[in-house]
Amino acid sequence: MEHKPGSENIVLQVNHLHKLFPISRGIVGSLARRPKRFVHAVDGVSFCMAKGEILGLVGESGSGKSTAALTILGLLEPTEGEVLFNNQSVPELVHSRQRLQLRRQMQIIFQDPYEALNPRQTVFDTIAEPLEVHRLAASQADKAERVMVALGTAGLKPPETFLERYPQELSGGQRQRLVIAAALVLNPQLLVADEPVSMLDVSIRADILNLLRQLRDEHGITILYITHDLATAAHFTDRLAVMYLGRIVEIGPTATVLHDPQHPYTQALLSVIPVPNPRKRRKRVILKGETPNPIDLPSGCRFHPRCPVVFDQCRHVEPTLASVSPGHQVACLRS
Amino acid sequence: MFLLDVRNLSVDYMTDDGTALHAVDDVSFTLEKGRSLGMVGESGCGKTTAMLGVLRLLPAEGRIVRGDVLFEGTDLFALSENEMRAYRWKHLSLVFQGAMNALNPVRRVGDQIAEAIRLHESGINIKARVRDLLQLVGITPDMARQYPHQYSGGMRQRAMIAMALACSPEVLIADEPTTALDVMVQAQILELLQNLQREFGLSIVLVTHDLGVVAEICDDVLVMYGGKVAEYGTVDVIYNDPQHPYTQRLLQAFPDVDNPAITLTSIAGYPPPLDALPPGCRFEPRCTCASEVCATKSPRLIQIAPGHFVACHKLRSTPYGA
Numbered sequence: 191m192e193h194k195p196g197s198e199n200i201v202l203q204v205n206h207l208h209k210l211f212p213i214s215r216g217i218v219g220s221l222a223r224r225p226k227r228f229v230h231a232v233d234g235v236s237f238c239m240a241k242g243e244i245l246g247l248v249g250e251s252g253s254g255k256s257t258a259a260l261t262i263l264g265l266l267e268p269t270e271g272e273v274l275f276n277n278q279s280v281p282e283l284v285h286s287r288q289r290l291q292l293r294r295q296m297q298i299i300f301q302d303p304y305e306a307l308n309p310r311q312t313v314f315d316t317i318a319e320p321l322e323v324h325r326l327a328a329s330q331a332d333k334a335e336r337v338m339v340a341l342g343t344a345g346l347k348p349p350e351t352f353l354e355r356y357p358q359e360l361s362g363g364q365r366q367r368l369v370i371a372a373a374l375v376l377n378p379q380l381l382v383a384d385e386p387v388s389m390l391d392v393s394i395r396a397d398i399l400n401l402l403r404q405l406r407d408e409h410g411i412t413i414l415y416i417t418h419d420l421a422t423a424a425h426f427t428d429r430l431a432v433m434y435l436g437r438i439v440e441i442g443p444t445a446t447v448l449h450d451p452q453h454p455y456t457q458a459l460l461s462v463i464p465v466p467n468p469r470k471r472r473k474r475v476i477l478k479g480e481t482p483n484p485i486d487l488p489s490g491c492r493f494h495p496r497c498p499v500v501f502d503q504c505r506h507v508e509p510t511l512a513s514v515s516p517g518h519q520v521a522c523l524r525s
Numbered sequence: 526m527f528l529l530d531v532r533n534l535s536v537d538y539m540t541d542d543g544t545a546l547h548a549v550d551d552v553s554f555t556l557e558k559g560r561s562l563g564m565v566g567e568s569g570c571g572k573t574t575a576m577l578g579v580l581r582l583l584p585a586e587g588r589i590v591r592g593d594v595l596f597e598g599t600d601l602f603a604l605s606e607n608e609m610r611a612y613r614w615k616h617l618s619l620v621f622q623g624a625m626n627a628l629n630p631v632r633r634v635g636d637q638i639a640e641a642i643r644l645h646e647s648g649i650n651i652k653a654r655v656r657d658l659l660q661l662v663g664i665t666p667d668m669a670r671q672y673p674h675q676y677s678g679g680m681r682q683r684a685m686i687a688m689a690l691a692c693s694p695e696v697l698i699a700d701e702p703t704t705a706l707d708v709m710v711q712a713q714i715l716e717l718l719q720n721l722q723r724e725f726g727l728s729i730v731l732v733t734h735d736l737g738v739v740a741e742i743c744d745d746v747l748v749m750y751g752g753k754v755a756e757y758g759t760v761d762v763i764y765n766d767p768q769h770p771y772t773q774r775l776l777q778a779f780p781d782v783d784n785p786a787i788t789l790t791s792i793a794g795y796p797p798p799l800d801a802l803p804p805g806c807r808f809e810p811r812c813t814c815a816s817e818v819c820a821t822k823s824p825r826l827i828q829i830a831p832g833h834f835v836a837c838h839k840l841r842s843t844p845y846g847a
Binding site: 250251361363393395397424458459460465466467 | 710735760774775783787788791
């Protein structure tokens, strides 16, 4: 799954992306000329996505996965590095006349379908609004037609029974489908799904994930799936990228990463995922402590203070992603 | 005699117009010393209400309409409020859902734990006890002087568990103790609970929607649906030989990182709202193998093998029958 930059197939290319947030020093700090400090939310992330691919960006809270997503979408300005969408720079597009077009092609679904919807807008208005903003409907009839198609594709069937309803009349799963329909109506190429099922009951999560996969299969939509949940990512993605403290520590085809994890962090993370089978209780590698804050990053490998197989060199040398097998890259001095 | 024996517990919520909503209906289970029970089900299936009922901590609208709760043979529902207060904390303790956000932000964590001890115990060195408790849950005792905001989410959850253990209870009821925590922190908390169980013979009731967590640490499982027990048995039976269609479907919807190739299937439809419970089996509207009787008659919980109980019309009781 090695993708060559510049190839026709590449939808998204992220190169050495950094996003730093300055920390307020306060008046005393500024007067005393204390050095500026930064939260290194995203600290050198590179990857690319082929058309119609589902990539899982997996990490614990504070790993920078959501910041990475917002920067990729052009909702945050990168501190350093580039984001290319169809070979065009996203930060530049955002400031150009093509901004609206970019927004149409990249859509995001957020975690909380209760917060993402306007409670005073009917289902019809919720989906029609993006069409109006982007002036995509040729006529009222065309608008209605597009809304119905989007509802049907998102699995809200029969669509006409939903049009006049309000979000509070929908269940959690139906709300998330509505959010997806509002993103779909614009025919985006790239869909970023930031924890799209973590607020939903387990019994209906599979439906939403299967719907997203169906969008990929039938409409060729490229999906960046952002989650802390390796188990759903295992079922749903083609490739996995594991993030730790602002950086990708391992990336590769999902099956390879799951069966042959090379980074000690990935190995630990996989070992602690509860498996719904009491006969398969495994030896868990439980890391001590929690992810350190991304302000004062550890020297050398940023994982070394918690690494169960740390050796001397790890404290001084920062590993970079290197190939261990086709398409499988790991940032660890041991591999 | 069981440590905790809950028999036919039913809880109603009274609405303003005087209707009774049956939140928990005829729930029975037992818990032995040093064992752990997982209560699983979707949101709104009555797991939390059942446990609040056991502890007599229901909100004002809640009514216990039927049932007994025996703790070492003592009927908790027959106790006066003062006697019950003595049972809570000392014998049965609860870590609430979202408890880690319930710490008072302007008081030191150690002082908050000390308060719990002071209210329930006398004649002990409270300061030393706080240090012991913190150590027990894996927090450096010096951190007793810090405030909740200086703790991470995982540490606040540990502090809440320390507080629940303040009076050395025999039973710890933990309501979604790891929801909202990162998977590594979740593993740390589960390991802590298992250690407490092993070292002190603590009995644990784990209320959760996470079938993975239950499979990892529980001995027995109670599957609830629409306020009733759907299936009850040992963890091995529930996961490897589930008989209730709801249990089967729930397991098919749950992702397993070991078997990523399996297609997950959701359960169509939604759990019944309390004000419109189906007349027959509560799962009937969503069940793919429902027959006519399911729509009209609620199935009884029957024993189909020793210790394996199922409430479904398609099953008949065996010679072990209850």
